[in-house]
Amino acid sequence: MKSLQEQIAGLDDVLSARLGGTAVSLQPIPGSVPVIQVVIGGREELPIFITASETQVLCICYLWSDEEVRADKRAELLETLLALNPSIPLSAFGRIDKRFVLFGALASDARVEDVAQDVIALSDNALDALEALSAYLV
Amino acid sequence: MSVIGKILTLVRGSAREIGESVVDANATRIYEQEIVDARNAIMKAKSELTGVMAKEMQSAREIERLRKEMIRLENLAVEALDKGEDALAEEVAGKVAACEAELEEQSRAHANYALQVGKLKELIKAAEGKVREHEREVAMARTTESVYRATRSISDNIGATGSKLVSARESLERIKRRHEDLADRMAAAEALDKETSTRGLEQRLAEAGIGGDAERRRATMERIRARQAAAHKDA
Structure with a gap:
C-alpha cells in the first residue's frame, strides 16, 4: 500500500493550477497516523487536513468548537447541519472531539x-x- | 449490537479514551482471527460443495441409466414370456429386481447429496455474512481511531507550533478582510491605471494646443500684451 505522501504527491501543484496560480503548501503533521495539512493562500485560517486509514482518505476542515455555538441555537444548528448535508456537494458536516468539521x-x-x-x-x-x-x- | 451502535458507544465516551482504545488490540486480533477462520471455513465448504455437487450429478446420471435399464430388461422379460421362455423371463425379472434395489439406493444417496448441497450453501452464506460483519466492524473501529488520532496530532501540532486555533468568526473575518483588501488593491490599481491613461490624453491635447493649459497660456499672453500696450499709451 502506498503511503499517504506518495498517494498525494504533487497535490500542491495540482491545486495551485486549479486555483489559478494561488499558492498552496503541504505540511506533514507528526503523529501516529498520517496527516498532511494543506494551506491555500488567502485562506490560511481554514487549513484542510488529509488523513488516510486502510479504508478511506479523509479530508477534514475544522469549522468551530462546541464553545463557539450559541447555547440557545444549538439544537437548531444541529438540525440545520443534518438538513444541509445531502445538498452540499462532496462534503458533509461532522463532529470530532467537540469540534464541528466539514x-x-x-x-x-x-x-x-x-x-x-x-x-x-x-x-x-x-x-x-x-x-x-x-x-x-x- | 450493530456495528454503528458499538461505534456510537465509543464516540459518546471521552475523546482521549477513544484515541487510545477504540480498537482494543485483543478484540481486534480476535475479530481478525475470526475473519481468517470464517474465510477458511468458506473455502473448505466451497471445495466440499463442488465434491458433493459432482456426486449429486453422478447419482442423477446413474438413476437415469438404471431407469432405462429396467425398462429395457422388463421389455426383454415380456418378450421371453411371449415366446414361452418362462425360465429366461424369471432370470431377467431377477435382474430387474436388482436394478430396482440399486435405483432405490441411488435415489436415497441423491436425496442425501441434495440435502448436503443445501446445507453447505447455507453455511457458506452464513460464513460470508460473518466475514462481512467482522470486516466492517474492524474497519469502522480502525477508521474511528484513525480519525481521532489524526485530530489529536493536529491539536498537538497546533499547540506545539504556538499557533492557536482562532475562532470561526475571527477566521471568517480575516479571510474576508484579506479578500476585501485584495479587491481594494485591485480597484485602486484600476483607478490608477485609468488616471494615468487620462493624463496621457490631456498631455497630448495640450501639446496640440487644445485644452486647459494651452488656453491659459494664450489668455495670459493676451493679458500681458494688453498691459504692455496700455503702458505704451500712458507713456
Missing part, C-alpha cells in the same frame, strides 16, 4: 486529482458554511 471521504485508492477536487470543494464549502452559519455562533 469533511470529504474518498476511497483509499483515490488519485491525486480526486483529492484535489475534494480539497477545493471542501475549502469553498467551509468558507461558505462559516458565512452562512455564523448566526449560530457566539
Whole structure:
C-alpha cells in the first residue's frame, strides 16, 4: 500500500493550477497516523487536513468548537447541519472531539486529482458554511 | 449490537479514551482471527460443495441409466414370456429386481447429496455474512481511531507550533478582510491605471494646443500684451 505522501504527491501543484496560480503548501503533521495539512493562500485560517486509514482518505476542515455555538441555537444548528448535508456537494458536516468539521471521504485508492477536487470543494464549502452559519455562533 | 451502535458507544465516551482504545488490540486480533477462520471455513465448504455437487450429478446420471435399464430388461422379460421362455423371463425379472434395489439406493444417496448441497450453501452464506460483519466492524473501529488520532496530532501540532486555533468568526473575518483588501488593491490599481491613461490624453491635447493649459497660456499672453500696450499709451 502506498503511503499517504506518495498517494498525494504533487497535490500542491495540482491545486495551485486549479486555483489559478494561488499558492498552496503541504505540511506533514507528526503523529501516529498520517496527516498532511494543506494551506491555500488567502485562506490560511481554514487549513484542510488529509488523513488516510486502510479504508478511506479523509479530508477534514475544522469549522468551530462546541464553545463557539450559541447555547440557545444549538439544537437548531444541529438540525440545520443534518438538513444541509445531502445538498452540499462532496462534503458533509461532522463532529470530532467537540469540534464541528466539514469533511470529504474518498476511497483509499483515490488519485491525486480526486483529492484535489475534494480539497477545493471542501475549502469553498467551509468558507461558505462559516458565512452562512455564523448566526449560530457566539 | 450493530456495528454503528458499538461505534456510537465509543464516540459518546471521552475523546482521549477513544484515541487510545477504540480498537482494543485483543478484540481486534480476535475479530481478525475470526475473519481468517470464517474465510477458511468458506473455502473448505466451497471445495466440499463442488465434491458433493459432482456426486449429486453422478447419482442423477446413474438413476437415469438404471431407469432405462429396467425398462429395457422388463421389455426383454415380456418378450421371453411371449415366446414361452418362462425360465429366461424369471432370470431377467431377477435382474430387474436388482436394478430396482440399486435405483432405490441411488435415489436415497441423491436425496442425501441434495440435502448436503443445501446445507453447505447455507453455511457458506452464513460464513460470508460473518466475514462481512467482522470486516466492517474492524474497519469502522480502525477508521474511528484513525480519525481521532489524526485530530489529536493536529491539536498537538497546533499547540506545539504556538499557533492557536482562532475562532470561526475571527477566521471568517480575516479571510474576508484579506479578500476585501485584495479587491481594494485591485480597484485602486484600476483607478490608477485609468488616471494615468487620462493624463496621457490631456498631455497630448495640450501639446496640440487644445485644452486647459494651452488656453491659459494664450489668455495670459493676451493679458500681458494688453498691459504692455496700455503702458505704451500712458507713456
